[in-house]
Amino acid sequence: MKYEIEAVIEKENYSNAGRTSRKIKELLIQIGVDSAIIRRAMVALYEAEMNVAIHTNGGKVRAAIASDVLDVTIEDEGLGIADLQQAMTAGFSTAPDSAREMGFGAGMGLPNIQRNTDRFSMSSTLGKGTVMRFAISLAPHSSDGAVGTALSMEPSKCIHCLKCVHVCPTQALRVHRKGPEILTHLCVDCTACMRVCPTGVFDFKADHALPEFEEGQIYCLPEALRGQFPLLSSPDALRGLLSPLTVENTIFSHTATWWMNGYLEFYRKRFVNNEFKIAPLCPSISRLIQLRFPSLLPHMLPLMTPLLSLREKIIDSDLVIVPSCPAEFSQAKGIHALNAVHAVHPRFFHSLLEKRINKEAVSQHPQTDSFQPAKDCLVVTGINQVCHFLDQIENGYLQDAGLVVLYACVGACYGSPVWTAPGAIAEKRSRYYDVMEGAKKELNPLYRVQPLMPRVGARLDEDMKRAIQKLNKIDEIAKTFPGNNCGACGSPSCLTHAEDIVLARTTDYECPFLVLSQSNASENASTEK
């Protein structure tokens, strides 16, 4: 559901500028948006409207209100902006005296807009005009849409092997008698559980069908899809099988990653003393840091993930995304724009290709001479390694690590559990063409406008007094457990088991060790008699 509104902004008509803002404000009040968020939206909208009235020959404002986001596009007909960086500088202004008399022209408009939005981008063509886009999240504290999980489960498949409980890096999983349970406030969508589960309990709810084909629709496919079959390594071969997809309406999602790597190299050159920075490429890692390593948040580069940057670039088209993991899926779902976003499950695409592929044809080996891996950039993949690495960083080691790229899956996105081909092979197959495709597409990284905030785990109780009582109770119960954190009860550690009991997450499954020692004791007692 979304509500759209479109209006014209006239040149130098200062008294009309702000009308659309007012209309939108009324709408936001009607749907019950928090007043602090409305205020932010109004600053951005009014500044943007005045900008058009002051600096251009008029323009158009287009706004869409969906349940949790206000998305605004403002296009103008004007001279365009020669130097966007300069225009964004606080204090820089080219406003005429008429505007200055009104109190405008202080050179704070664009910075003001950026400060008050959750997503902001601007592109300009000299002599033609400027397009500005911004979005404001209407739900409090969810500007990244990062709370909760995109994982879905089929509890009936669970064989209670407890592998997922042991492997989860954030202790978000429980397998009690009633079946597996994800504590959504702790899950970061890292796919560790998906990878170890022998029966495929975990998945994510992307569509298992293609949406109806429409003109102007763009398909965003993961590179790893090409790497699944030996014959598909060239983008053209893949498109051939997926007709009616053509060069115009497909884009490979790691094109953005590849481009971003180039940007990171550029960024790295400006580092002083090889300062420690984390590149936010894997969305799951950003969430992990928010939850478990909040002290490292200042080291995150202020960029959005490649997928979001890419979406910004093609925001005027309907998009069909094939996310390669639940984290990417939740990002795809979290993109709110004027146009539709469909997410199709990679396994569906995989089986589609399997049916269509000509298995008799002979594989052609791509020339890999031109491939150059990113230089001097530390890459750590696999959630266990990443957690260990971040632990050490947090303990003060490795501060000279420089630029670091972290991925939750072993072998980056090629190693996502949705793929069947081994990550290393899939990567090798599609690598060469990455460079070719990536070089063709110019993509600007999307700067993060609101800093990533630490994510708080759930509180024990709304009331602090009761929370402290519960904390004491947890301690008390935990002391009765052996403390070997074996996980056999279905909770990852003795402490979490005590917490689960106090918060009534489980009523069954006593500690197997305690049960054993108790029965031993009673046996001994009976034999002594």
Added chain:
Amino acid sequence: MQLSTIISALGARVFVNHNSDTCEIDHIFAGDRMSDLLGAVSEQMLIVTHLSNQGMIRLIELMDASAICLLNGTPPCPELQEAAENAGTPLIVSPFGMYESCGIIYSLFKEDTSSL
């Protein structure tokens, strides 16, 4: 601090008197640059400004400022008064300039905090 305290200290003329007795003021922002005003507005804030124009009308409509104080005894334009009336925003005019008005309000707040 009550807005009425500020009104009597300034000897200000009240043009729009919507709930000015109950209006609580915690912050003051003085300035004439629109972007600064937009960026600064928060709840329970009195805005002290020379601006009496279309921009201020929008500010009242869009930003829910608690109260506005104009300066130099210059009465507001009818449109601004109307907008304030509609939005329920108290609108007062101080007989003094920016410097003196702010000085008076500042010392009021200082007394207020030192008496605590």
